[in-house]
Amino acid sequence: MSRHPTIKWAQRSDQIFLTVDLPDANDVKLKLEPQGRFVFSATKDGIPYEVDIELYDKINAEESKVNNGARNIVYVIKKTESKWWNRLLKQEGKPPVFLKVDWDKWIDEDDEKEKTDMDFNDMDFSNLNLGGDELDMDEPDDEQEGIEEEEEEEENKGDEIKKSKDEPVAAGSEEV
Numbered sequence: 001m002s003r004h005p006t007i008k009w010a011q012r013s014d015q016i017f018l019t020v021d022l023p024d025a026n027d028v029k030l031k032l033e034p035q036g037r038f039v040f041s042a043t044k045d046g047i048p049y050e051v052d053i054e055l056y057d058k059i060n061a062e063e064s065k066v067n068n069g070a071r072n073i074v075y076v077i078k079k080t081e082s083k084w085w086n087r088l089l090k091q092e093g094k095p096p097v098f099l100k101v102d103w104d105k106w107i108d109e110d111d112e113k114e115k116t117d118m119d120f121n122d123m124d125f126s127n128l129n130l131g132g133d134e135l136d137m138d139e140p141d142d143e144q145e146g147i148e149e150e151e152e153e154e155e156n157k158g159d160e161i162k163k164s165k166d167e168p169v170a171a172g173s174e175e176v
Helices: 109-114 142-166
Strands: 006-011 015-021 026-032 037-044 047-054 059-068 073-079 099-101
Touching: 015 037, 026 059, 026 073, 037 073
Parallel strands: 006 099
Antiparallel strands: 006 015, 015 073, 026 037, 037 047, 059 073
8 A cells, every 4th residue: 555745735827836745755757647637656665655636727747847856856837727726636625634735835826916027946146246255254243243242241240249249248247
């Protein structure tokens, strides 16, 4: 008998994100059908895992993409019609327990409409000269030095209070 891996999902108007949380998966197989059928199977430590679900609407299998990483497998499934789905699955009712919302990728329909043209998903920031090499991490800045001085003063005050409590009380003076 096979098990079901945890699958997280999110959507945009034109695509669905499915993330299969199955670290170190072997023999990963995927079948996407234009009618919206998603079939996944893999093994981990000799244990078979599989999922067979009917998506809410039709998809474009040819334009869909997969990224098989060490920690999970991410599918970006292209919808045939650019519209928001009411749910992920065609069947109504409570979704299976292995299916969860991917809050890291989730975006509301209203938020997508407000989105500006600035999309950094495909941008490689490593080629930009952002001045990071000019900073010297070994030298603390003035603010850090001020904090360290304050901490040192607090420690010294604590030592002075401790010394005064340890000293004997002189005759004729009142102890508080």
